[in-house]
Every structure is written in structure tokens, then in C-alpha cells.
Amino acid sequence: MRLVQEIMTKNPACATPEMSLVEVAQLMRKFDCGEIPVVYSLSDKKMLGVITDRDICNRAVALGLNPLSMNAEECMSYPAISVKKTTTIEDCCQIMQDNQIRRLPVLDEKENCCGIVSLSDIVRFSEDYLAAELVKNISQPSVTKTSIYVSYNI
Helix, strand or coil: CCEHHHCCEECCCCECCCCEHHHHHHHHHHCCCCEEEEECCCCCCEEEEEEEHHHHHHHCHHHCCCHHHCEHHHHCECCCCCEECCCEHHHHHHHHHHHCCCEEEEECCCCEEEEEEEHHHHHHHCCHHHHHHHHHHHHCCCHHHHHHHHHCCC
């Protein structure tokens, strides 16, 4: 069985909780990614949460808040759902499917962020049936997401 460490993007760009949303967005642009792990310190990369381009849109811009005056901690998802680098790709797919997420931070044996595994990584390296099933299941709307949209009258 193949492991996440074989297909993940190694040494991802990370943010700290006090980093501004502008800085986070600039990291996303520079590294062409949609998720940045938020870590306590850039030196040890102990995981705190994650922030996605969608988080910035939904938790700041769409609510009329000023993203120029916000930091990563105010917008991030906490705690982060993550996998170990020794997690099998099949188990990783199940976690993505169960949580309807497309990217997961990868942790080393010390619980430090050492990578990111994305749906596109899995599609690139997996058998067609596994990737197709994962894409289908992640893309289905969930009851939770629908109720959130209704509460905002979208």
C-alpha cells in the first residue's frame, strides 16, 4: 500500500496565527495553493489550524469584514483535520471523503507539519476508480453545508 508521504507536497508554506490575511493570501498566490497550514512557530511547524482561500472569502470578505485588518487566527479552521505521513492513501481518501475536504496537512512523527496532500495529488498518483469515487463523494453537498447557507440567507 502506498503512503501519503509518497505523493504529498513536501515542506509547504505555513502561516502563524498573527500573520495578516494579506500575507496569507500572498503566500497562496506565490506558491499557487489554496490552503496554508497555520502553525504556532515557523521554526518547528507544530500544527494549530488551516486557512483556505474559501475561508478568507466566507469568513471575512462575504461578511463585510475588512480582511486588511484581520489575521490568520481570526479566519482559520481549528483544529485542523490532518493525516500522518505514514497514513495509507486509501485511509487518507476516506478521511477526505468523510469530511468533504480536498486538502489535508501531513504531520511527521513529532506532530509537525511536513506536507500537504491534495485531491489532485491523489488523482495524479492513484488508480482511476479510487480517484473518481473520491471526487464524486467530496463534491456532494452535505446537510451541514446546506444549513449554513440557509442561515446566511444565501
